[in-house]
Amino acid sequence: MYVTLSSESTAANQTLAPSLIFQAPAPQQQQRSYATGTHLFHEGDTANHVYEVKTGVLRLTRVLENGRRQVIAFGLPGDIIGFPNGDAHHTDCDVVATAEIVAHRRSTLETGAGDPETHQRLLHAALREISAMQDHFMMLARKSASEKVASFLLAISNRTGSPRGNFTTFSLPMSRADIADFLGLTVETVSRTFSILRKDGIISLETPQTVLVLDMEALLDASQTDD
Amino acid sequence: MYVTLSSESTAANQTLAPSLIFQAPAPQQQQRSYATGTHLFHEGDTANHVYEVKTGVLRLTRVLENGRRQVIAFGLPGDIIGFPNGDAHHTDCDVVATAEIVAHRRSTLETGAGDPETHQRLLHAALREISAMQDHFMMLARKSASEKVASFLLAISNRTGSPRGNFTTFSLPMSRADIADFLGLTVETVSRTFSILRKDGIISLETPQTVLVLDMEALLDASQTDD
DNA sequence: ACAATCAGTTACAATTTGATACAGTGATGC
């Protein structure tokens, strides 16, 4: 499930891992490494696989002809992305931070022939994705700029953060533009909001890509999370 | 009060019907009618079924504790909605216009036991839903108020519209508030935008719930559609 | 070494949308 605002990610992630560990990997299930900037597929490409992210970060995007772009989702470790509609992909997908990916044949999702267990896993990943996207709706449509940014930081923190003393730290491999296009904002608004959060002592940026959460409670307040 | 959706048992419905017709209907596949206002399920309810809309209109909603509401989707004839994440529904679902619904057991989606054909249909409906939600993202995050309203009218027109002379007419069984909560706007903005579209001669309202599209070309322009 | 480029940030003006208030209309109930 993609980075959305809810807190379902962690649990889901853990339930996904075990089933793979004890399987002899079939050919199409081999793990491959992709460098930053690599395109996994483009909008309109024939969809032969869905992709399970083991490490790194992917980015799913769609573009309107007038240049407006939407980041549909970031694919973090544990996510399965690239679910096709019909035969074709309907988004672009590229690598934001060097990633280890397992490609699953689309037929495994669609018919499950020969591998009912993976079929189940992929199906459940699709259902989780629907749920995650519904969370994302709430964010895009019903949250203010500052709530969006706070929610986003919270989500990334929950998925990839690690403790540093009493605080939590994590990196933001994607650009401000990516964050803006994910949240439905402009770069300037995202940047401004980061500044406010810094000035309020809620976060601190060691580099623009390295966030230290100083006051998790306040960040949670600022995000208006549903839980 | 609610205008009956006249001509909606159209294309989508017919493509869906055949597989059912020649089956001995299992109990959970029987078609039932639900009156306006009926709740099919609430957020948190155990999810035992997914619902296939034959006629009428359903509404999927989520609410933030502070009262902000988001209409996730409208279920029109041909749609299958209520895909669960885990065991529970994560939205509310109620009837906007008297609807004929077929409930499919969740197990048919999850395991396909005993009914691989329906299993396939439900799976593909889930994948279609993911694709549709991605479209909705573009709308929520990257379109202006007037583009949103135009896109919405266009979508309803394409799904349920019928020709009237050179024009196209359709009904809007949902309230302005529903439309606003679907598009991430306020009622006032929706109303304002309807007025502008009327003043520009693009649409005409016979009643607030009955739309006549006078200039489909202009409506398409106004929606900034990607195709 | 230096110019050029790019991501990020900041300030300020312009624009869009939201909030508030109120009027009209049709339906419902007493």
Place this chain on the structure above:
DNA sequence: GCATCACTGTATCAAATTGTAACTGATTGT
């Protein structure tokens, strides 16, 4: 028949976000 209520439409004003532009610091290429 009349009052009430829910929904819709309109106007005005306030607030939030965007657009524009300038500036910084880091990186790249020549």
